[in-house]
Amino acid sequence: MGGDSAGLGEGQDGGRKGTGRRTVADEVGMEHLERCAWFLRGTLVRVSVRRYLPWALVASMLAGSLVKELSPLPESYLSNKRNVLNVYFVKMAWAWTFSLLLPFIALTNYHLTGKVGLVLRRLSTLLVGTTIWYICTALFSNIEHxxxxxxxxPALEGIRKEHLNKQQCHREGGFWHGFDISGHSFLLTFCALMIVEEMAVLHEVKMDRNHCLHTTVTTLVVALGFLTFIWVLMFLCTAVYFHDLSQKVFGTLFGLLGWYGTYGFWYLKSFSPGLPPQSFSLNLKQDSYKK
Incomplete structure (x- = not known):
């Protein structure tokens, strides 16, 4: 009996020590996470970023396209369509953006307003974004067809059957050539701008470290920040390595129209999902800007 009791006591003590070590590790990890979130808040949440990012994307698209046409860069890992970022992130760009913005919008908007109805209204922005994504990708596919x-x-010689569609052409060993509007340019532009717009709510979110949502929101901020950097990086890679200039211009233009048509126009109306919650002073500034 004595041996059993000693063993049990040792195990309990060891468990307490292990718990202590995990707590210290958690604190250190949380500190690093908060520093990263602080950096991202200081960059992506700035008003100047929302104002100039669209222009920066257009400029980088044009510059990258000129590089591709006049002085192509040597092949690299990122020029390979099978690279990790393209396969596991860009090809599922809307799914990543949707899955991270959903809890972020829900938690931050509820924390600020406490109104479930308003939160559901704001979450409908994701349904609007999904509709824009679906319509544009279907339109691009039809145009290419x-x-x-x-x-x-691949030298575009020897037309076989013009009535074939792209899938049949590939099955028969052919090469389909049509006006292929850059879906990457469209989607990466739209996703990056949408994330930046939604992260503007962090101007208003003041959350103590002991708040039950603090860790979750901080983690989402870091995840969304890194996702935005991936979208911008892969947008630059698309500009430098893929598609013709006209295809990228149209793709980027559709992305900008999707963003501006919602956040710059429709969401300012009362019969819309609305913009992220803003303070009274910011609302006055926005109203004066619209005038």
Whole structure:
């Protein structure tokens, strides 16, 4: 009996020590997470970022396209369509953006307003974004189909059957060539700008470290920040390595129209999902800007 009791006591003490070590590790990890969130808040949440990021994307798209046409860069890991960022992030860009913005919008908006109805209204921005994504990608696919032909070689020689669609062409070993509007340019532009717009709510969120939502919101801020940097990086890679200039111009233009048509126009109206909650002073500034 004595041996059993000693063993149990040692295990309990060891468990307490282990718990202590985990607590210290958690504190250190949380400190690093908060520093990262502080840096991202100081960059992506600035009004100047929301104002100039669209122009920066357009400028980088044009500059990258000129580099591609006039002085192509040597092949690299990022020029390979099978790179990790492209396969696991860009090809699922809307899914990543949707899945991270959903809890972020819900938690921050409820923390500020405490109104479930308002939170649900704001979450409908994700349904609007999904609709824009679906319509634009379907439109791009149709444009490529109706402007394309099936060729026997990538040199665009020897038309085989012009009535084939892209899938049939590829199955028969052909190469489909049509006006392929850059879906990457569209989606990465739209996703990056939407994230930056939604993160503007952090101007208003003041949350103590002991608050039950602090860790979750901080983690979401870091995740959304890194996601935005990935979208911008891959947008630059698209500009430098892929598509023709006109295809990227149209893709970026659709992304900008999707963003401005919602956050710059429709969401300012009362019959809309609305903008992220803002203070009275910011609302006055916004009203004066609209005038």
């Amino acid at each position: 109706y402007t394309g032909s099936c060729y026997q070689s």
